[in-house]
Amino acid sequence: MTQNSNFYNRHFLDHISLDCVVFGFHDNQLKVLLxxxxxxKEWALPGGFVKEDESIEVAATRVLQERTxxxxxxxxxxxxxxxxxRANRNPTVTDLVGSVANPDxxxxxxxxxxxxxxxxxxxxxxxxxxxxxxxxxIWKNLNEIxxxxxxxxxxxxxxxxxxxxxxxxxxxxxxxxxxxxxMPELQKLYETILAKELDRRNFQRRxxxxxxxxxxxxxKTGGAHKAPFLYEFNLENYQKALQNGxxxxx
Amino acid sequence: MTQNSNFYNRHFLDHISLDCVVFGFHDNQLKVLLxxxxxxKEWALPGGFVKEDESIEVAATRVLQERTxxxxxxxxxxxxxxxxxRANRNPTVTDLVGSVANPDxxxxxxxxxxxxxxxxxxxxxxxxxxxxxxxxxIWKNLNEIxxxxxxxxxxxxxxxxxxxxxxxxxxxxxxxxxxxxxMPELQKLYETILAKELDRRNFQRRxxxxxxxxxxxxxKTGGAHKAPFLYEFNLENYQKALQNGxxxxx
Numbered sequence: 001m002t003q004n005s006n007f008y009n010r011h012f013l014d015h016i017s018l019d020c021v022v023f024g025f026h027d028n029q030l031k032v033l034l035x036x037x038x039x040x041k042e043w044a045l046p047g048g049f050v051k052e053d054e055s056i057e058v059a060a061t062r063v064l065q066e067r068t069x070x071x072x073x074x075x076x077x078x079x080x081x082x083x084x085x086r087a088n089r090n091p092t093v094t095d096l097v098g099s100v101a102n103p104d105x106x107x108x109x110x111x112x113x114x115x116x117x118x119x120x121x122x123x124x125x126x127x128x129x130x131x132x133x134x135x136x137x138i139w140k141n142l143n144e145i146x147x148x149x150x151x152x153x154x155x156x157x158x159x160x161x162x163x164x165x166x167x168x169x170x171x172x173x174x175x176x177x178x179x180x181x182x183m184p185e186l187q188k189l190y191e192t193i194l195a196k197e198l199d200r201r202n203f204q205r206r207x208x209x210x211x212x213x214x215x216x217x218x219x220k221t222g223g224a225h226k227a228p229f230l231y232e233f234n235l236e237n238y239q240k241a242l243q244n245g246x247x248x249x250x
Numbered sequence: 251m252t253q254n255s256n257f258y259n260r261h262f263l264d265h266i267s268l269d270c271v272v273f274g275f276h277d278n279q280l281k282v283l284l285x286x287x288x289x290x291k292e293w294a295l296p297g298g299f300v301k302e303d304e305s306i307e308v309a310a311t312r313v314l315q316e317r318t319x320x321x322x323x324x325x326x327x328x329x330x331x332x333x334x335x336r337a338n339r340n341p342t343v344t345d346l347v348g349s350v351a352n353p354d355x356x357x358x359x360x361x362x363x364x365x366x367x368x369x370x371x372x373x374x375x376x377x378x379x380x381x382x383x384x385x386x387x388i389w390k391n392l393n394e395i396x397x398x399x400x401x402x403x404x405x406x407x408x409x410x411x412x413x414x415x416x417x418x419x420x421x422x423x424x425x426x427x428x429x430x431x432x433m434p435e436l437q438k439l440y441e442t443i444l445a446k447e448l449d450r451r452n453f454q455r456r457x458x459x460x461x462x463x464x465x466x467x468x469x470k471t472g473g474a475h476k477a478p479f480l481y482e483f484n485l486e487n488y489q490k491a492l493q494n495g496x497x498x499x500x
Contacts (some may be wrong), residue, residue: 015265016363018463048420056332056363080327080365113266113306169419170494194500203500245418246499250444250453 006103007025012049017112018060019047020075021159022068024123025176028185029141032156033067033121033128036136037149041227043140045156046131047114060117066240067137068114069127074175075119078162079155080131081112086151117158120175142192163193169245182220182228183207211247212238251260256353262299268310269297269402270325271409272318274373278435279391280442282406283317283371283378286386287399293390294399296381297364310367317387319377324425325369328412331404336401368409370425372424392442413443419464419495421488430487432470432476432478433457460496462488 022033034043048063050056056077064073128137148156165171173181173189187203207213216236219227243249272283284293298313300306314323371376378387398406416422423431423439437453457463464484469477495498 013361013363015263016449049274050332050363052361053334055334056330069469077330080330084298084303084305111263111302112263113263113300165493168497168499198500206500231483243415245415249418250440250448250456 004153006102006107007048008107008110011051012089013052014107015111015113016048016050017114018056018063019045019081019114019116019155020060021045021066021116021118021156022064022119022121022126023118023159023163023176024126024139025189026123028188030189031123031139031141033126034140034145034148035067035130035134036138038133038135040191042149043145043147044134045152046137048131054069056115057141064117064119064121065130067129069129070121070125072149073119073121075114075117076117078118079116080113081116081151081155081158083124083151086112086114087112090172093143094213100215107188114155116155116159116164120172121174122178124178154213171210171233171241171246174233174238180216180218180230180232184228186231194197210241212241212246256357256397258299258354258357262301264357265363266300266306267297267364268306268313269295269331269339269364269366269405270299270310270314270317271295271366271368271406272314272376273368273370273409273413273426274376274389275439276373276389280439281373281389281391282395284388284390284395284398285317285380285384286388288383288385292399292415293395293397294384296387297400297417300382306365310365314369314371316381317379318371319379320371320375320453323369323371325367328368329366329408330363331366331401331405331408334361336364338361364405366405366409368412369426370422372425372428374428410443417443419497421460421483421491421496422484424485426490430466430468430480430482432480434478436481460487460491462496464489 020033024031024033033046035046036043046063046067048059048066050059050093054062057075060075061073064075065071123139128139130137142160145156147153167190173186174187174195177185183204186207187198187200190203191198212234213231216230216232218230220230221227256347274281274283283296285296286293296313296317298309300309304312307325314325315321316408330416369372373389378389381455392410395406397403413422423436423442424440426439427435433454436457437448440453441448462484464482466480466482467482470480471477
């Protein structure tokens with residue numbers, strides 16, 4: 001790596017990046033936070049690089065704070081993406097920086113090994129904010145996301161696959177749903193992640209059997225008799241199930 | 251990073267390493283493969299670096315092939331270790347290369363972000379082989395491992411914690427146990443990973459309920475009436491349980 005005085009080379013570690021799959025849930029839709037690159041108008045996952053005094057978790061927390069305005073985000077490493085050709089899918093890195101005369105060009109052009117994080121955030125509290133090489137940062141419905149840059153579709157799919165596996169043994173939803181929610185809302189969240197429909201009664205019986213929900217006295221809307229009941233997570237049992245699995249430890 | 255003509259700088263990516271927690275099971279003991287550094291006689295996990303044409307998985311597979319002689323190892327990324335001070339715990343990097351005049355010194359002295367893999371191997375088939383900076387490569391009983399270099403104790407503990415969580419929702423043992431094994435052997439494996447004793451009858455009832463075992467007609471030793479029955483994994487159900495969890499998917 002030659003020493004030049006560009007911004008990235010001075011501030012960040014070579015070869016290491018991170019990409020964040022940020023999930024939110026709103027209007028019965030699972031949403032993913034995307035940015036749009038300034039020059040090519042291509043869509044990408046939000047991401048960033050690692051400063052000398054940062055662990056990869058601290059770097060990811062900083063990136064997510066910058067993109068959402070949120071300080072206390074639930075985020076988790078889920079996979080390292082390191083295929084030697086993963087950056088070659090981008091026709092040219094000038095797409096990223098706008099001009100071949102940009103001093104950051106060589107830096108962006110190196111091989112990056114990217115640590116994937118997924119984050120679960122409260123949709124209503126996030127304030128999506130683009131980074132310096134993007135002109136948009138918005139939520140997209142999962143089922144409306146098409147082509148992303150580089151291997152970002154693969155990163156998104158691997159994050160979903162990770163959530164899908166976790167639904168089989170860990171609770172999910174505390175960071176995504178509002179404090180109080182209906183059974184149909186929780187079911188819709190599961191259905192979106194699993195990409196299949198679930199039987200209403202089986203879902204309710206099974207999810208209630210884990211003891212992670214408190215049924216509240218109130219219903220969704222005052223008055224109407226047919227309005228669905230509201231639930232909240234039983235946080236003590238939820239935490240235990242995160243640790244020991246939904247069926248308890250050995 | 252200055253350009254010098256040392257071996258490591260020419261062959262491997264800066265800043266990225268990998269460390270492997272290799273588990274084996276023998277004589278009712280969970281064992282971990284360790285190497286001993288030539289100069290300081292300190293113990294470490296086997297590890298390595300990433301070549302330009304390698305993904306991190308290909309690099310880990312190569313490292314494990316070199317250390318064990320085995321080609322087809324079950325291995326899995328479990329965490330990235332990236333604390334900025336993680337290498338500072340080593341008093342001096344010359345421990346590693348033997349002399350301050352070693353041209354690799356500067357390369358070893360940089361900050362590394364390490365991808366942790368755990369591997370489950372057939373103890374009887376592995377042929378432990380030291381690397382170029384080590385004079386020993388041997389199996390150590392888990393409960394006899396004391397101080398390792400850098401953050402390697404933390405890496406080992408995180409690997410164990412990962413296995414411990416997985417015992418709650420996924421089957422384990424296929425890559426560690428011989429083809430045919432007794433219930434006490436399987437229980438001992440679980441107990442070692444969980445670091446606690448389990449009730450014999452509860453363990454047997456629960457593990458059989460998952461449908462991942464076939465009970466064989468034969469007993470451990472011919473003749474004796476009290477000899478324990480042999481079991482093998484039902485590979486079809488085992489694979490399903492790996493995918494969907496021990497209690498099935500949604």
